Amino acid sequence: MTSAKARAPVGIARVRDGAVALTLSLIAFGAGWTSLRADDDPWSDRIDVGAIVESRYAVETDDGSTQVLEGVLTPDVRIDFPEGFQLTAIARLRGDAADKLEPGHPSQDTRSSLSRRWFIGDDVDAELRELFVDADLGPVALRLGKQQIVWGKADGLKVLDRVDPQSFREFILPPMEDSRIPLWSVNAEVPVGDAYLQLIWVPDRTYDDIPERDAAFAFTSPLLVPKPPAGVPVTVEDAERPDRPIADTDAGARLSGFFGGWEWSVNYLYHYADLPVFYQERTADGIRVRPKYRRTHLAGGSASTAVGDMVIRSEVAYQTDRYLTVDETDPDGVARSGEANWVLGLDWSGLTDTFVSGQVFQTVLTDHDRAMVQDEVETILTFLVQRTFLNETLTARLFHFQGVNEGDGLVRASVDYALRSNVDLSLGWDYFFGDNDGLFGQYDNRDRVVLGVRVGL
């Protein structure tokens, strides 16, 4: 694919740069303040500054090449104002010497101008991750600003967790907190009887970061991007981004509560799906792909309860308008269908120091068409076993994703050790297997061993 790189209008770029600069200065200010001020100054209690420094080295097991060699600094500051509100700011500075995850200077056209990263050369990027204010206005808890809004209870795969987009630069391997893209949003939570009603409005028109064609974790599975027939030239246009400031914003509501030992929620979201729909136009000189973002309603709910040593979790989400790639018979390569996703998870901690969890995910297309690439029912099973040793300083973990339809999957094994209070070492192995057309199998040759160090300051 070729892609054009968009430039943000100058004014907005200035605002964005300003926000990043503000954050970094707040952090510097806070750090300076706390170090210089006397201990009995009330403000020193109110400002909390810190950072995490991480380094990772990942080697591909197929050929021994370096996949990732990165260092990340994540400073954060939290200020408690006497008027009763808190300001939180988190930034990230990341450098990857291997530069395989996002080779060169990736385009940022999936990001709204206020959410873009700031590139320093090809290998280093800085990002304002979160910047928000928490305030209580009477019974209403308000959080305004760039934040992560997380719905749902599933591990590893997303059912209800669709409010914020995600960066797929390393597929689903990094922790969700790092791959999720926080958005500028208004998030208000209102008590309604014994339950809570959360109302969200997300004016930030940012969507999933999809890796470029030459990236290590580029999408090649036909389930994600259309697969052109061999030998046919393909041109990819820029994605058509929704740009109406009000009409193209996302909004949603969630009602949740705790009743009779059950945690439940009912969710609704009206949003643009974060992955674009790849409309295809067949012309005389090949296929032209026009990615376009489409709206959908999402309605669903979740319920979970604990019974003895077991926790049962479930989540259901129905999206009214999903656009699936179909094979050549369809004029625009895309057909619409409703899609229901659900997950049922069982967590068991009956054995000491051990945690076992199994989940069944299913995606059901309600208006399935034989021509669609995706099967009418797609099932993924996951299985997690975790055990801690030595007073929880050593944790061994095995997480297995198994796609049932294509028979592909992912196995993640890892060992974490708390060397010191603030130093964690980790060693992990990620192994993909299965059909190259599968969601996991597409990365069959990206198996890797990862070594990591994490220090909290």
Place this chain on the structure above:
Amino acid sequence: MTADLTGAERVFWRITGWPRTILCAGLLVIVGLGLFVPSLTTDTTPDAFIADDNPAIVYRDRVRQMFGLEDPYIIAVVDEGPDGVFNRDTLALVATLTRAIQRLPMIDPDRVTSLATERDIVGTEAGMMVEPFLPNEEGGTLDPARVRAAVADFPLYQGTLVARDGSATLIIAETVAMAADEPAYRAIKGVVDGMAQPEGVSLHIAGEGAISGYLGAYIDADAKRLNPLAAVVITLVLVMAFRSVAGAVLPNIIVMATLAVAFGLMAITHVPFYVITNSLTAILIGIAVADSIHILSEYQDRTVRHPDQQQRLTIVRTMAAMWWPVTITTVTTIAGFAGIWLGADMPPMEAFGIFAAIGVGVAWIYTMTVLPAALVLFGAPKGGRRAADLFGPAMEAFGRFVLAHPRAVVTLSVLVAVVGVIGATRVIIEESAIGNFQQGEPIVIADEEINGRFDGTNYLDIVVETDRAEGLFDPERLRRIAALQAFAATLPGVQGSTSIVDYVKQMHRAVNGHDRKFAIVPDDPDMIAQLFLLYSTTGEPTDFQEEVDYAYQRAHVRLHLNTNRYRANRAIIEALNRYLADTFAGSGMTGALSGRVYVNHHWLDTIAGNHVRSVVISLVLVWLTAAAVFRSAVGGTLAMVPVVFSVLLIYGVMGFGGIWLGVGTSMFAAIAIGLGVDFAVHALHRMQTPTGETDDGTEGRILAMYRGTGRALFFNCAAVALGFLVLASSSVPPLARFGALVALAVTVSFVAALVTLPALVALCRPAFLDRRVTPLSGCGQAPVVRSGGGLSGVAVLAAALTAGAASAGAQDPMSADAIMARVVARDDGRQMTRTLHMAMTDRQGTTRERETVSYVVQEDNEKKTVIFYTEPRNVKGTAFLTYDYSGAGTEDDQWLYLPALRKVRRISASDRGDYFLGTDFTYEDIKKENKVALEDYRFRRFDDGNAEVDGHATIAIEGVPADNATARELGYGRAVWHIDPAIWIARRTEMWDINGNPLKTINNDDIRKVDGIWTVHRIEAENHKTGHRTVFEFSDVDYATPVDPKMFETRRLERGP
């Protein structure tokens, strides 16, 4: 006003805010679906009981196609005169009847068999000739004596077409394909009734076709009678219960809805109305009314208690209080019917199960919406001074009696159950189609006559297939068939048989001058072929259609059995199958059974399996529901006791009373389970509810249950049982038995729920009764456990008192129990905020440090704790929240927030003995905070020589866990606390594991008063087995500042302290 309502009340407030709309919508649904009801089709054929894809049916249909067989109508002409039927008038009657029947539009004229249609095989010089027994319509003289002689010479027809003693003859008619049985039956009956019968001659109609037609008429008659009767009976019950028009009318609206929706859907989905569907009406009426009885009853009680309360509020409060038990009972009843649906593979039973479940579901919906709406619009029957007040005190007196002798009651119940089990072993599975009719019915008489005079109208067919066309010309093969017939004749119950061999023998005789010794199979295959050829010159080509196929490859042997009783015929079928397997193997021939008797056998064979399956599924589903509702396996099991009891008793009645387990009766168990469990659920639910009075013992609550719910349960039982008893007046005997059995089962369940169950509860005092997981009316809090705290408080006091009294010197304030009681009673404030610094050092000396901020609030029966990790950065943001319920047996609710996931994770309540987040303290240690749960240990004073710790005088108390289970849970086999009596805190605690090895030592240091409360500021635990040490240092401890309750919400975990 609305701010004072709980969640449930608010919902009902909203519902009662739109009464007209809801009522209109409800009525629209009734009318809308009710319009479809007249288009219901009926299916009374016996084949309806078998799924279309059942192999026996499939094969039978193939056989039918091969040989053109259908279920016959059999008209018997019986002449008691000296000549039997061989006289002019009677034979003329046979002829006339035959032609009349042949002319009926739905009768296939070629498939009418009688003396008037059959032909004799007569030998002539040319070989043989085929001529009719009776002359045709035009001309020909009728010579009865010749007919008699001809028949006597044709063994094939003896016992089958003509009685062996000549006293009766049959006309056998088959309908055209796809003709309905009931109209055919009525038409034939019309013809028969219109015939002038000579003196001494009687006509009877029987046969499979007749049975099924007759059943259709039964169903109609039943429907016209039973359903209005059920409605009237139930309305009477309602009037007695509520003494008001509203009380009688409102539940009937629900009934109408239930019936309209269930039958309307049945019509829409083209599911036919089967014989057993007839019982659905009476059942649904009884069930639909039950819920509204409970609700109206409660409403009346409330109007008595709060006479001045606004009516709408009372209605709302009633619904809010009753919606949960009503829902549970609906779900369990649906579970019972679901058991039938899932366990049976007979379409009528499946249909029964699923439409009954739908009906019950609809009743629930209407009870939740239309009932309160109607109550608001039309007013509700107010409670007040009424004779029914007798019920309350009467029930309570009964309750006291039961509670006074719980052991006797339980023993008696067990004895009765044992009797039931013995009876159950004597239950026999038996079914007979004719058993569906009452003794005096014409069809029963006809059946008896025919099966008495003839070989039998119950057909068992054997299809013999040879390996090639014209294989039946082989004499060897024919002889094998003859041998098969001979063997079959030896089986008891087989009165005769017919096959192509009989015709061959007759033909052979005919061409040999009717010499008897030629009544055998010829040796020459060519001869056989010639016989058939000869026959065809004067006979009809279709004459042998029923006996052999056109290619002479397959033969149909028909056995005549004189009974359709399942058990009798099972023996025959098994013997035949063995014979066929033994003798036909390797002969180039195969034999397979088919026919009505075989098909009936086949599906009746599965009755036992179906029954057991549906009972087991019902039991499991209902148990699961009850256990889920009470959140306790014990609760689920207790709820099942009355039901299991009643089912056993019914098996006993069936076993000792000789009532068969057949199609009609086999459904009783699943239904009885689904209905019977309602009583136990209501009773247990009521026992869970505290009465609001302070002295709430188990007994108090049981008595309150008798007073309050007992009355409603009685009328509930009355309505349901009477509904089924109405069914007991059905014309169809199996349905009548079914109705009686279920009525009995439901009544027994009710009695057991009010006698055995409370006695068991009084004896066992199960823990789950202290836990209340449903919303309370009147308070707007999150679910809170009530009375559990009271109970354990009472237990503590009792333990302390008894322990105190037991120790020598009665009132020694320094006894072990007294000391531990004072430790536990130590004040630790209603709320607390503090910072904690943890240092964990392993054997090698590496220390890992953590810092947390925690908040604790102690509410009446709940202690909420939230811990936020603040240092180091790696774990910052992690938070842990617990709701600790003081009721024994109620599990804590716990959550863990992990910043990496940005998600709150629900975790299962940890075992008390598990170590807390990597420290050397267990969850129990952390929760108890230098205290213990007194009921876990047996204490004694202990003098180990260490009378002081760190310069403070201490008393040593040793504790041993109360039992092995507790020891394993806690992880300790023994513990010693060194209590400082000045502050009532243990300065040092030593623990040993369950094997007696030293496990750990905990030291409490830096104990100072903060806000008037003694506080430990440093706790050090050393694990002797792993060499690991944990030090907790507390600072900024604050008991005075109130803690924002929002801090203990799960949503707060992400935000931080």
